[in-house]
Amino acid sequence: MLAAADALFAADATAQPVSMDAIAAAAGVGKGTLFRAFGDRDGLLDALAAAKFQPLRTAVESGPEPLGPGTPAPDRIVAFLDAVLTFKLENRNLMRAREVAAPGNLRSERYRWMHALLxxxxxxxxxxxxxSDAGYAAHALLAVLHIDLVDELLDTGRSVADIRRAQAAQARAVVGGAPPRSE
Structure with a gap:
């Protein structure tokens, strides 16, 4: 079911018209099966995002530098935010459906985990x-990566490299301007 949903979101230009009916048909199951498995469309979107996000989460929790636990915190913050940006760009339609079209993204387990980590x-x-200040700063750093803002920045002429540089500079400013170990 998640693979069918992923294929539909990847193929759709806006992600908004991908309905539970379309996902059920593509998965070869009844719509009731989807609702029993995920509760609602937001539950399905959260499950799909979590599944696709798992490799990044694993890299952060137990992987090597620059995402893994052995990396100094300032460098790890920059690497993590860059990895989240990359994830969102690679899964743009899914992120647009979850972050823009559906409420409650800030209460998703994935967002809460990212916030707690930062x-x-x-x-x-x-x-x-x-x-409290660290919590606010974490929300602020994640807010800049909301997909509608990333899309707006790209649509108004900023490149992905520009966004990465600005995000890294902002993250370093948040933690006191610590110089990068290596970039």
Whole structure:
């Protein structure tokens, strides 16, 4: 079912018209089966995003540098945000369907995990920051990667490389301008 949904979102230009009916038909199951498995369209979108996001999550939790645990926090924050941007660009239609068309993205398990990771890394990189301030900064860094903003930046002439540079500079400013270990 997730593979059928993924194929439909990947093929669609807007992702909005991909209905549960279309997904059920492509998966060869009844619509009721989808609802029992995922609850609603948002549940299906969250499950698909989580499945596609899992390799990135694994790399962050147990992989090598620059995403893995052995990397200094400022460098890891920059690498993580860059990886999230790449993930969103590679899954643009799915992200547009989840972040723009469907409410509740900030309550998804994937977003909560990303936020908690960044909050912890910000505290590690800038121990003088309060938990509340680190949480706000994590939300702010993730907000810049919302797919409708990324699309707007690209549509108005910014390149992916420009967005990456600006995001890295912003992340470094958030953690006190720590110089990169290597870039």
């Amino acid at each position: 909050r912890g890394l910000i505290r590690e990189a800038a121990p003088a920051r309060s938990e």
